[in-house]
Amino acid sequence: MHINTDSLGVKIKHLPQKNWELKKGAISVSNLTFKVKWERITSKLGGFIALYCKENARILDVGAGDGSFYSYIEKVFGYYIGLDPSVKMLAGFKENISKRAVQGCAENLPVADGKFDILIFNSSLDHCMDPDAALREARRALNAGGRIFILLTNKGAWYKKIFGTYAKKMRDIDVDHNFHFTFKDIKVLLEKNNFHDVRVRSFDFLRLPVSVENILQKTIPNGIMLKIMDFFDHIMGKIFTNKGGSFMCTGVKI
């Protein structure tokens, strides 16, 4: 579908905004996360969105980075606009007739009211300066019946409960995220901003020390690792509801 950006009220790349660049966090990431988990988490979000959304949806991906998420939702999108404040992140964005990049911030979306069916925060709400304002803007940009989707790492994850002091130390040295959320925090924010039918899916339960995950990645083929992760999610999801390493949630604008 060809995007008529004028009809969306989108002002492409002419915003007097301060650029935001991804800072190098002090948190070390395992090879398992780097090579297997991120891809898995992203494709889970794509599947979650497909569950709720019709084809040919008009999608706004807020904090889209290089827009690579579009390949996980190609089946549902009619057109896709990836918004990000960072010139560096947008530099890798490959545009085409149904996929466009816009420079801007979640707190002040440069789009007209009610023009989108789906609005996504894929690992970006916790990077924003003002998540409450971001959700207010998200509601404004969505049409009635439109859905918001949020994917985040989980402050309330089971292992962060068990190793609370260590988890807090990691949060304190994390220069990359401005906020850390549990599902309950997001539910409160969504309801405050008048989103209804809020649903969550927590997953990514297999979380081990970085050194152990590095060994697993080196010794076990990725395909088998994926099956092990599915097994963990299945079993532990029943015991520790909403306490996986990541969660995704959705709400609807009525």
Ligand SMILES: C[S@@+](CC[C@H](N)C(=O)[O-])C[C@H]1O[C@@H](n2cnc3c(N)ncnc32)[C@H](O)[C@@H]1O
């Ligand atoms: C961890 S990256 C996620 C990028 C992409 N969604 C992905 O999953 O590959 C976080 C993104 O949020 C963007 N970001 C930071 N502050 C933002 C804001 N106030 N509004 C919108 N995006 C923001 C950053 O520029 C960065 O591209």
